[in-house]
Amino acid sequence: MxxxxxxxxxxxxxxxxxxxxxAEGFACTWLGTAGEALASLRERSADLVILDIxxxxxxxxxxxxxxxxxxxxxVLFLTARNDELDRVLGLELGADDYVTKxxxxxxxxxxxxxxxxxxxPRSEPAAPGPFQVEPERARIRFHGQPxxxxxxxxxxxxxxxxxxxxxFSREQLLDAGGVASGAGYERNIDSHIKSLRGxxxxxxxxxxxxxxxGLGYSYDPEHS
Numbered sequence: 001m002x003x004x005x006x007x008x009x010x011x012x013x014x015x016x017x018x019x020x021x022x023a024e025g026f027a028c029t030w031l032g033t034a035g036e037a038l039a040s041l042r043e044r045s046a047d048l049v050i051l052d053i054x055x056x057x058x059x060x061x062x063x064x065x066x067x068x069x070x071x072x073x074x075v076l077f078l079t080a081r082n083d084e085l086d087r088v089l090g091l092e093l094g095a096d097d098y099v100t101k102x103x104x105x106x107x108x109x110x111x112x113x114x115x116x117x118x119x120x121p122r123s124e125p126a127a128p129g130p131f132q133v134e135p136e137r138a139r140i141r142f143h144g145q146p147x148x149x150x151x152x153x154x155x156x157x158x159x160x161x162x163x164x165x166x167x168f169s170r171e172q173l174l175d176a177g178g179v180a181s182g183a184g185y186e187r188n189i190d191s192h193i194k195s196l197r198g199x200x201x202x203x204x205x206x207x208x209x210x211x212x213x214g215l216g217y218s219y220d221p222e223h224s
Contacts, residue, residue, distance in 0.1 A: 002116060003027045005046040007037040007063070008078065009056050013101075017050060020105035021112065032056075034063035046073055048112055051095075053079045061093060068094045072138060072151070074115050078103070094151050118176075129221040130204065131161055143204030152177045153196050156189070160209065160219040169216040193217055 004026045008014040014030045021028050029046070031037045034055045041049070049067070053060035064075055077098035096115045099108055132141040138154050140147050140161075149157065159176035160168065168176070170189045197209055210220045 001025065001027045002047040003029065004112065005037060005040065005049045006030045007032075007034060007049060007055065007060075008052045009033065009054075010052075013052075013078075016105055017108060020109055024109045024113070026112070034058035034060070034066075038063060038066055041067060041071055041073065045071065048074045048076065048115060050076045050078060050108070050112070053077055064093045064095055074119055076108070076111060076115065092152075129164075129208070130206070131208075133158060133161060142200055145203040147199050147203060149196075149199065150192075153192055153199075156192055157196055157209075160217065164219050164221050167212045167215050167218045173217065189217075 004021055006014050006017050006021075006028060008017070008030065009032045011032075014032075018028045018030055029040070031040060034051075035057050037049070037051070051060045051063060055063065058066075060077055060079075064077075067073070067075070075095045077095050078101060079098055080101045096118075097111050099111060130143045132144075134140070135158070138151070140149065140154060140157055147157075155177045156173055159173065173189050193209060193211075197207070200206070200208060207223045208219055208221070210218050210223065212218060
């Protein structure tokens with residue numbers, strides 16, 4: 001039974017989420033502050049954290065920043081703000097998705113299930129050409145060199161490697177990275193691809209990620 005940690009200072013919202021998630025078969029724990037949540041997660045991991053941005057002691061952004069220093073647990077942000085900058089900042093900090101208040105409990109449950117499905121371990125990790133994919137460590141090697149990838153960069157590269165030669169659109173890469181396609185975030189994929197290319201060039205020869213103008217990106221083994 002997956003364990004969901006809810007970090008929310010409003011009891012009515014926490015009760016609604018707890019009821020909906022338990023009805024879907026999840027185990028839930030509710031904490032009202034970021035400090036309590038961080039202390040709890042240092043002692044016992046969760047399968048996913050639902051994290052409110054407007055907490056009384058620390059912002060959800062700062063809590064996520066601290067959490068990422070010791071845990072890779074998936075994070076779903078709850079936010080009362082619908083500003084794109086906030087959404088992008090949350091995703092850059094390592095969040096997996098976000099929901100804007102007011103929200104439907106069914107939508108939250110669906111997003112939780114989708115995140116957990118995406119992160120489920122794969123039985124046969126891809127290892128094409130000069131790449132070695134180590135999903136249990138969320139690590140990829142290129143020509144034997146481990147790449148220092150962000151969470152989103154890891155997911156993007158893993159997805160490209162999964163189907164050599166296939167052209168993935170920006171929207172498909174957003175989905176693979178766990179970012180809602182309606183977040184107005186499509187063009188930011190270009191900056192992440194640029195960063196990936198720089199790290200690949202530093203690790204070994206070749207230009208394995210190819211650009212297809214107006215279409216998207218692909219992994220081309222012949223250019224590795």
